[in-house]
Amino acid sequence: MATYDPRTQKLLTFHDSVPRFLDGRDTPRAYLERCLDVIETREPEVQAFVVMNIDGARAAADEATRRYAEGRPLSNIDGMPIGIKDLFETKDMPTQMGSPVWAGWESGRDAAHVHGLRKAGAVVLGKLVTTELGFSFPGKTRNPFDPGRTPGGSSSGSAAAIGAGMVPAAIGSQVAGSVIRPAGYCGNVAIKPTYGALNRGGGHSSLSQSHIGIHAGSIEDAWATCWQIANLAGGDVGYPGLYGALEPMAPTKPTRLVRLETVLWPSVDDESKAAFETVIEHLKRQGVTIISRAEDADVETYEALTADALELTLQICLFELRWPLGAYRERGPGMLSESMLERLAEADKQTLDDYRAMLERRDQVRKAYAALKAKADGFIALSSPGPAPKGLHSTGSPAMNAATSMTGTPVWSLPLLAADGMPLGVQLGGFPHEDAKVTGHARWLMDSFLTQG
Amino acid sequence: MATYDPRTQKLLTFHDSVPRFLDGRDTPRAYLERCLDVIETREPEVQAFVVMNIDGARAAADEATRRYAEGRPLSNIDGMPIGIKDLFETKDMPTQMGSPVWAGWESGRDAAHVHGLRKAGAVVLGKLVTTELGFSFPGKTRNPFDPGRTPGGSSSGSAAAIGAGMVPAAIGSQVAGSVIRPAGYCGNVAIKPTYGALNRGGGHSSLSQSHIGIHAGSIEDAWATCWQIANLAGGDVGYPGLYGALEPMAPTKPTRLVRLETVLWPSVDDESKAAFETVIEHLKRQGVTIISRAEDADVETYEALTADALELTLQICLFELRWPLGAYRERGPGMLSESMLERLAEADKQTLDDYRAMLERRDQVRKAYAALKAKADGFIALSSPGPAPKGLHSTGSPAMNAATSMTGTPVWSLPLLAADGMPLGVQLGGFPHEDAKVTGHARWLMDSFLTQG
Structure with missing residues (x-):
């Protein structure tokens, strides 16, 4: 197996093909066929898909091809093959939720x-493997850079499909770390936008921290996908939806970034720590001010408050999952995994007062994060406590992502690093509704680090 | 047809039967059989139910009967027959949503x-008729006090079943005026609790103003139903759920109430206006201060801001319904009513910016209502602009209820009045999360007005 190198690794992109669709050098149908070729080669090992609708995708790609030939594509993602996490409904394919x-x-x-x-x-090509109902019990998918390792979860198939170059974009979702962590493990670009920015209707993604996220081969394609969803399907009901223009913000250097360690920093391996320091050093060389818990009391407050962010997230979710999981449990044995049943037994003990206390704690975390806005443009951290762990029995820990899910902030995972010969992602986050701004920062960091860093 | 008199009209209650269940003079099974007798007599005319599960209900009532015999009921609503609005899923009956x-x-x-x-x-007895997907296209149900009149909507069957004395409690839901208005038309007690107080999971009730409400024959049974739902199923995810104790707040006289006219006041018939004045006069005689738009600038501001509350509510809902209605429309003709298709065509023209502007306007209404908290305990108004209109082609106007749905405040409809020989309800509302307090006020008003008023 070749060692992963973020500087030479090619990811599949779509936006740069559009000029060739418009002048006839390429077509969406031909693009789709290239995707299908990659899938034919890689899918037996990676197993990213639950089901595909190849005939439907070819028909949709042919229609897109006609539209480009007539000079009137429907949008900047017309003809783009995309995979959908199997928590979300599709009219032409079953929705089985890994359960x-x-x-x-x-x-x-x-x-x-x-x-x-x-x-x-x-072009909706297929449904991508999720862990059981988006929680921790793994599906069949393997890491595209090492079949002996997890792709992460719960957006396992989405991350693996992008890492393997099968499609240029895939839909994932995140409650704790289900987009950012697998994206990091599989060398994806990915965005978890601001909470509520993309409409979650029609799927098993209705917890109070659930977000739709996009896995992609480029920031441009991920942004275009977000924008089209927000403008054609809205954000969540009652929320203002994704802010920002059709074109992604131009690459922009941030002025100040908070460096977040998270509770897992002491357990990060030395190679990953050293890799992360190269990003920090790059930022400093470029004149970006780095603020960390060592010298800033507000950052320390936030880091301390979020030390149990994952546990708090899980407890909040458990209360919110008493229904429907309690209803599924009644259908008899075998409906839920042992790990899910154990968690549900915990949830049975929770009271409404317990839940209210947890929501108040989450509000404290949100306030502590908001206090950082006066002193920085956003934060930078590792996407995970190291590269994808070996084995397929666990999807790894989301503890480095849970707090930014709690705060509902926009976060990118960028494939900047490697460790143990595997991809290692970097999180770059901002403040709620500043998705466009942090996208400009992400483009600048990708360009500057991978070409000069 | 006898003329409706709120002072002599008997509604079916449950809480006062519990002592007889405990000492064996009565049983939940016998109570259910009495409900079934009423249904057998009244249902051919009223048509409140879509489907019933009588065998399942009898089995559940027998289990409750055993629990009382053993002195260990599960709760204060153990054995209570209840009907469910057909927007919500039930494991033993279809969910057809009037569509x-x-x-x-x-x-x-x-x-x-x-x-x-x-x-x-x-004891879940059956599914109750809703208008099409909870909007305006009527179902088959008739007003139990005059089969030539609408029961109101969208909780048509829920209100009619209570009005006819078929069950002591029924679940409804409200986005604009779908609980309070039909409750008023059908002589129900009903509560629309604070937004988010009761978990809406598992049904077509996911708009940003959707609330679950309870129709009942008594405040006690409605409160008990709310409390059990909130404590056993939670509120909406991310919301703190219903506040208050298991026992409803004792009857308590409010100190000050805002008298709300709403935009429809000029169109209210003289008899209904005069009836409402008898409530106002009663309150004043009891020493309650009444504050109205004529003498209070903040009330005038709120009344003026909410003059188009119904239209704003509808426009917000239309944006939120682009999906899923857009998806249903694609299935071909006949899937949606003409009136729904016309609205959907309007929704197709809306943009995300339009929606954001509407959310901002709604926030202004919320702030204007919150400003009244410093000067009153809540508000009083008619539940509808008169008694149920004649005919079955329309479910009447929710324009007197839309603003209090926008503000997410707790509101009771109380069967205090009559006009044109039909029930005429009175709304008594409070401020968000003060459901318990307004319940005490509602009990006081029911008792004092119907016995002394």
């Missing part, structure tokens, strides 16, 4: 974001 | 609140 409860289930409709994507002309 | 889109659909699971109700021992 026996939903085996074979067909809702007959598209989830809100899928409906929006099709309006934009995107 | 061909959902004809025959069985989700195989209970909605969150149904799951909670069964945990409390409630």
Whole structure:
């Protein structure tokens, strides 16, 4: 197996093909066929997909091809092949959620974001493996850079499909670290936008920290996907949706960034720590001020408050999952994994007062994060406590991502680093509704670090 | 047809039967059989139910009967027959939402609140008619006090079943005025609690103003139903749920109430206006200070701001319904009513910026209402602009209820009045999370007005 190098690794991109679609040198159908070739080669090992609708995708790609030939594509993602995490409904494929409860289930409709994507002309190619109901019990997918390692979860198939170059974009979702962590493990670009920015209707993604996220081969394609969803399907009901222009913010150097360690820093391996320091050194050389817990009391307050962010996230989710999991449990044995049943037994003991106390603690975390806005443009951290762990029995720890899910902030995972011959992602985050701004920062960091860093 | 008189009209109650269940003079099974007798007599005319599970209800009532005999009921609503608005999922009956889109659909699971109700021992008897997807296109139900008049909507069957004395409690839901208005038309007691107080999971009730509400024959049974749902199924995810004790607040006289006219006051018929004045006069005689737009600038501001509350509510809902209605429309003709298709065509023209502007306007309404908290305990108004209109083609106007749905405040409808020989409800509302307090006020008003007023 070749050693992963973020500077030479090629990811599949779509936005740079559009000029060739418009002048006829290439077509969405030919683009799709190239994706299918990669899938044919890599899927037997990677196993990213639960199901595909190849005929439907070819028909959609042909329609897009016609639209480009006529000079009137529907959007900047018209003809873009995309995979959908199998927590979300699709009218042409079953939605099975990695769970026996939903085996074979067909809702007959598209989830809100899928409906929006099709309006934009995107080619919905297949459903991507998720862990059981988006929690920790793993699916079949393997890391595309080492089949003996996890791809992460719960957006396992989404991250693996991008890492393997099967599609240029894939939908994931995150409650604790289900987009950013697998994206880091699989060398993806990914964004978890501001909470509420993308409509979650039509899927098993309705917890109070659930976000839709995008895995992609480029910041440009991820941003375009977000924008089209927000503008064609809206944000969550009651939320203002994604802010920002159709074109992603131009690469922009941030002025000041908070360096976040998270509770897992002491357990990060030396190679990953050293790799992260190269990013920090690069930022400093470029004149970016780095603020960390060692010298800033507000950062220390936030780091200390978020030491149990993962546990708090899990406890909040457990209360919110008493239904529907309690209803599924009643259907009899085998419907939920042992690990899920154990968690549900914990949830049975929670009271409404317990839940209120947890929501108040989460509000404290949000306030502590908001206090950092006066002193920095955002934060930088590792996407995970090291590269993808060996073995397929666990999807790794989301403890480096849980706090930024709690705060509902926009976060990118960027494939900047390597450790143990595997991808190692870097999180770059901002403040709620500043998705466009942090996208400019992410583009600057990708360009400057990978070419000069 | 006898003329309706709120002072002599008997509604079916449950809480006062519990002592007889405990000492064996009565049983939940016998109580259910009495409900079934009423249903057998009244249902051919009223048509409140879509479907019933009588065998399942009898089995559940027998279990409750055994628990009382053993001196250990599950809760204060153990054995209580209840009907569920057909927007919400039930594991033993189809969920058809008054729409061909959902004809025959069985989700195989209970909605969150149904799951909670069964945990409390409630006897889920059947599904109650809703208008199409909870909007305006009517179902088959008729007003129990005059079959030539609408029961109101969208909780048509829920209100009619209570008005006819078929069950002591029924679940409804409200986005604009779908609980309070039909409750008023059908002589119900009903509560629309604070936004987020009761878990909406598992049903077509996911708009940013959707609330679950309870129709009942008494404040005590409605409160008990709310409390059990909140404590066994939680509030909406991310919300703190219903505040208050298991026992409803004792009857308490409010000190000051805002008298709200709403935009429809000029169109209210003289008899209804005069009836409402008898409540106002009663309050004044009892020493309650009444504050109205004529003498208070903040009340005038709120009344003026909410003059288009219904239109704003509808426009917000339309944006939020682009999905899933857009997906249903694609299935072909006949899936949506003409009125729904016309609205959806309007929604197609809306942009994310339009939606943001509407959310900002809603926030202004919320702030204007919050400004009244310093000067009053809550508000009083008619539940509707007169008694149920004649005819079955329209469910009447929710324009007197839309603003209090926008503000997410707790509101009771109380069957205090009559006009044109029909029930005429009075709204008594409070401020968010003060559900318990306004419940004490509602008990006081019911007792004092109907016995002394």
